[in-house]
Amino acid sequence: MTRYAWRWSIECTFAEAREHLGAGQAQSRTRRAVQRTVPFALSCYTVTVVW
Template structure:
């Protein structure tokens, strides 16, 4: 068992890590935990926000495709947000709408999904023009 706490506190421990790996030094075990943490967060968000793992599949092929497809959707959403949906004021706007998020510095996956949904809805209700959209139309959709 490895007990961790912030140097600035003297009240209890912030994290307890339990392992059966007795050969690996503690710093390496802690590093392994920190590397794994982003994977755990991704899996939890994918399940909670995108329904990854909730499919009621019966065939082997469907079972093997469902979770990877959900994780692809997660990846595509983040890539879309980074390339087209991000606006520097996103986190600040969220803090203004939800003042309890006083320390929010970066958009969460739920923020990215909400912005993607708003963008898709805005595109569906734009008037149809023949040919390619204008640069102004593209910017309007991106800023939705």
């Protein structure tokens, strides 16, 4: 139960980033682009929330 509660805030963050920034909808073709797209979107989301 503790692990579920700890993970819940992370899952909410991912869901909000996908909803507001479209983090999961990027159309990348190269492996490096795929590896950079989601972390960049999450970084943008973090800056937006902190701002």
